[in-house]
Amino acid sequence: MNPIDAFDMVFFGGTGDLALRKLLPALYHQHQDGNLPKDGRIICLGRSPSDTASYTAKAQSKAKEFLGSHYNEADWAQFAERIEYFKVDAHTLSDFEILAEALNIYPNRSRVFYLSTAPDFFAPIAKNLAAVGLNKGNSRVVLEKPLGHDLESSNKINDEVGEYFQEQQIYRIDHYLGKEPVLNLIALRFANTLLEPLWRREWIRDVQITVTEQVGVETRADFYDKTGALRDMVQNHLLQLLTIVAMEPPASIDADAVRDEKLKVLRALKPLTPENVHNKVVRGQYRAGAVGGKAVPGYQDEPGVPAGSKAETFVALKAEIETWRWAGVPFFLRTGKRLQERLAEIVINFRAAPTSIFGKNMQANRMVIQLQPDESVRLYLLAKEPGRERLREVYLDLDFKETFSTRSPEAYERLLMDVIKGDLSLFVRRDEQRAAWRWVEPIIESWENSSEGPKTYTAGTWGPAASSALLSRDGLCWHEES
Numbered sequence: 001m002n003p004i005d006a007f008d009m010v011f012f013g014g015t016g017d018l019a020l021r022k023l024l025p026a027l028y029h030q031h032q033d034g035n036l037p038k039d040g041r042i043i044c045l046g047r048s049p050s051d052t053a054s055y056t057a058k059a060q061s062k063a064k065e066f067l068g069s070h071y072n073e074a075d076w077a078q079f080a081e082r083i084e085y086f087k088v089d090a091h092t093l094s095d096f097e098i099l100a101e102a103l104n105i106y107p108n109r110s111r112v113f114y115l116s117t118a119p120d121f122f123a124p125i126a127k128n129l130a131a132v133g134l135n136k137g138n139s140r141v142v143l144e145k146p147l148g149h150d151l152e153s154s155n156k157i158n159d160e161v162g163e164y165f166q167e168q169q170i171y172r173i174d175h176y177l178g179k180e181p182v183l184n185l186i187a188l189r190f191a192n193t194l195l196e197p198l199w200r201r202e203w204i205r206d207v208q209i210t211v212t213e214q215v216g217v218e219t220r221a222d223f224y225d226k227t228g229a230l231r232d233m234v235q236n237h238l239l240q241l242l243t244i245v246a247m248e249p250p251a252s253i254d255a256d257a258v259r260d261e262k263l264k265v266l267r268a269l270k271p272l273t274p275e276n277v278h279n280k281v282v283r284g285q286y287r288a289g290a291v292g293g294k295a296v297p298g299y300q301d302e303p304g305v306p307a308g309s310k311a312e313t314f315v316a317l318k319a320e321i322e323t324w325r326w327a328g329v330p331f332f333l334r335t336g337k338r339l340q341e342r343l344a345e346i347v348i349n350f351r352a353a354p355t356s357i358f359g360k361n362m363q364a365n366r367m368v369i370q371l372q373p374d375e376s377v378r379l380y381l382l383a384k385e386p387g388r389e390r391l392r393e394v395y396l397d398l399d400f401k402e403t404f405s406t407r408s409p410e411a412y413e414r415l416l417m418d419v420i421k422g423d424l425s426l427f428v429r430r431d432e433q434r435a436a437w438r439w440v441e442p443i444i445e446s447w448e449n450s451s452e453g454p455k456t457y458t459a460g461t462w463g464p465a466a467s468s469a470l471l472s473r474d475g476l477c478w479h480e481e482s
């Protein structure tokens with residue numbers, strides 16, 4: 001890696017779950033791998049008065065927990081020398097003046113302001129950073145999800161932050177885009193000639209993108225009940241994954257070349273209407289059941305969930321892309337809580353052979369890009385079983401652990417390093433976000449105006465029966481049902 005200039009990384013929400021569980025461990029890994037410049041500082045902020053020593057001790061105990069065998073006492077001690085803690089409340093200008101004083105010890109450094117707080121604080125933070133002169137051209141601001149709860153609120157936040165930071169300084173993070181298999185999908189598609197001729201309607205029958213969890217709403221009922229699976233997962237992560245699968249080859253790997261192509265996909269999505277939402281979108285909510293052999297309560301009985309809540313904990317939908325490449329190929333997206341498995345995968349189902357000399361029921365080829373729990377890319381083919389006249393499905397495997405001896409970095413490592421280097425390719429541009437909200441808005445509208453609630457499903461299953469029916473109407477089934 002080319003050496004990068006010293007920088008200051010500033011974490012708003014430094015005392016929060018994301019910073020302690022993901023962001024600091026990600027930077028620790030990069031420090032361990034020798035990728036951080038020697039005197040780059042990590043400035044962590046919270047609302048409570050504390051000092052660097054107490055904060056670092058807390059961060060260390062969390063890091064030990066999350067880093068597991070990657071934690072090393074001596075490396076941590078060295079890494080911790082980069083960390084400083086300050087009390088900064090989003091609304092208190094005098095706190096920002098103290099922050100500016102600390103940062104201005106190195107007046108010309110690039111600075112990254114990572115807003116790992118609730119989105120309500122994005123505007124006041126941006127405003128106060130500008131008020132103390134911390135929005136200079138070499139400053140970058142990272143915005144965590146959720147960026148609003150609909151098109152209007154997302155526009156408002158973007159307008160407010162945009163008053164103080166240029167679009168080129170704004171990094172809207174979607175950590176699914178930093179996952180190695182997703183990056184590998186881009187490489188597989190655009191660095192090899194093999195796939196390109198097949199990557200189209202003539203050869204692909206359908207695409208399935210699934211991100212499921214076994215956990216329920218946990219302690220986040222207050223947030224989740226107002227948000228639901230559509231806003232929490234579909235509008236951002238699932239649609240972003242869809243753009244990576246479906247985009248045309250960009251003219252270069254430059255940020256705007258890639259993002260222009262992703263935007264075209266979002267704009268080519270066949271609009272949903274409140275009328276056809278009923279046929280194309282399934283919303284579900286879990287009832288009591290058993291997950292991994294353990295009995296769990298239904299959503300309505302989770303602490304903090306308001307009685308009669310209609311919040312969806314499951315969404316499955318059919319998206320269609322109206323381009324020459326994809327017309328007629330359904331893209332099925334699915335996400336939910338309290339499902340049978342924790343899984344994130346993209347399945348590309350190819351068309352069956354036009355005729356078979358080997359008998360009936362021949363399995364069509366598939367490519368499965370798994371993002372979690374394991375990271376792999378597998379191309380399923382049919383091969384003859386040795387010594388028998390039988391065909392069996394086997395796969396060519398790009399198992400990252402087996403194939404490459406290097407550690408596979410966490411998504412946040414890659415994305416944080418991209419921000420430090422000023423590379424926007426894997427961050428969501430404002431117009432992409434707007435297009436994604438526009439596409440999901442009729443779903444929100446239709447649900448809000450419907451007297452029907454979500455369809456219930458038993459915890460520990462794959463969701464409501466209507467989810468399977470969504471595919472069976474096209475003569476298809478979900479990957480795990482095939």
Ligand code: NAP
Nearest residue numbers: 013014015016017018046047048089090116117118144145
């Ligand atoms: P969290 O644990 O609730 O932490 C929130 C942070 O915001 C705390 O550090 C808190 O400081 C700070 N904060 C609250 N009020 C503030 C104020 N007035 N001024 C300045 N800072 C303030 O939340 P989180 O889980 O870390 O998530 C942070 C953001 O990332 C959220 O928007 C969340 O949706 C998003 N996100 C989280 C995850 C995840 O895995 N956790 C994943 C994706 C996205 P105090 O500790 O001093 O109160």
